[in-house]
Amino acid sequence: GENVEQHPSTLSVQEGDSAVIKCTYSDSASNYFPWYKQELGKGPQLIIDIRSNVGEKKDQRIAVTLNKTAKHFSLHITETQPEDSAVYFCAALSNTGNQFYFGTGTSLTVIP
Amino acid sequence: SQTIHQWPATLVQPVGSPLSLECTVEGTSNPNLYWYRQAAGRGLQLLFYSVGIGQISSEVPQNLSASRPQDRQFILSSKKLLLSDSGFYLCAWSGGVGPQYFGPGTRLLVL
Numbered sequence: 001g002e003n004v005e006q007h008p009s010t011l012s013v014q015e016g017d018s019a020v021i022k023c024t025y026s027d028s029a030s031n032y033f034p035w036y037k038q039e040l041g042k043g044p045q046l047i048i049d050i051r052s053n054v055g056e057k058k059d060q061r062i063a064v065t066l067n068k069t070a071k072h073f074s075l076h077i078t079e080t081q082p083e084d085s086a087v088y089f090c091a092a093l094s095n096t097g098n099q100f101y102f103g104t105g106t107s108l109t110v111i112p
Numbered sequence: 113s114q115t116i117h118q119w120p121a122t123l124v125q126p127v128g129s130p131l132s133l134e135c136t137v138e139g140t141s142n143p144n145l146y147w148y149r150q151a152a153g154r155g156l157q158l159l160f161y162s163v164g165i166g167q168i169s170s171e172v173p174q175n176l177s178a179s180r181p182q183d184r185q186f187i188l189s190s191k192k193l194l195l196s197d198s199g200f201y202l203c204a205w206s207g208g209v210g211p212q213y214f215g216p217g218t219r220l221l222v223l
Binding site for chain 1: 155171213
């Protein structure tokens with residue numbers, strides 16, 4: 001099955017700086033990679049996703065890049081704000097199944 | 113718009129007691145439904161998913177079970193809780209593959 005690894009597990013940045021979270025996956029058949037943001041005590045929210053036929057996708061201050069050859073994808077947050085503080089999860093959907101494989105999460109703290 | 117509800121929000125149960133967590137979805141029909149468990153400091157573990165009424169797929173062997181008695185209702189149950197069942201339980205739905213929208217979660221503590 002798929003194995004998704006996520007780094008770092010914790011990340012602290014100064015407000016206004018950029019944050020980058022990286023994930024690797026093992027199943028080359030995976031074709032859909034969403035990112036979720038989970039605030040304290042709440043369920044995760046889908047914030048951005050990318051499909052395997054695209055190398056980069058941007059939505060305001062958030063961008064995701066995908067390197068299919070190296071089997072890794074990254075979340076980039078620019079001009080970070082305190083409200084970006086949360087746990088972020090990456091996931092990979094295998095083309096062979098109906099489930100996502102999640103990374104173990106990155107706790108992002110934006111310091112005002 | 114679509115809304116997903118879960119209850120209760122928190123639950124403290126003794127070991128060996130039964131469990132019933134409920135999830136309902138509004139604003140959509142024939143959704144794919146999912147139950148996930150999130151242990152403290154860990155990622156999301158898929159427990160069950162359902163593509164239709166009465167259709168349940170289990171991903172992890174355990175003492176939990178799931179049922180889907182109605183199109184937009186998904187129930188997670190146990191006859192006898194274990195200490196290891198403590199965690200944050202999340203229901204999710206999607207119109208396609210994989211979870212798109214998560215509910216607010218139920219925090220379960222088994223003592």
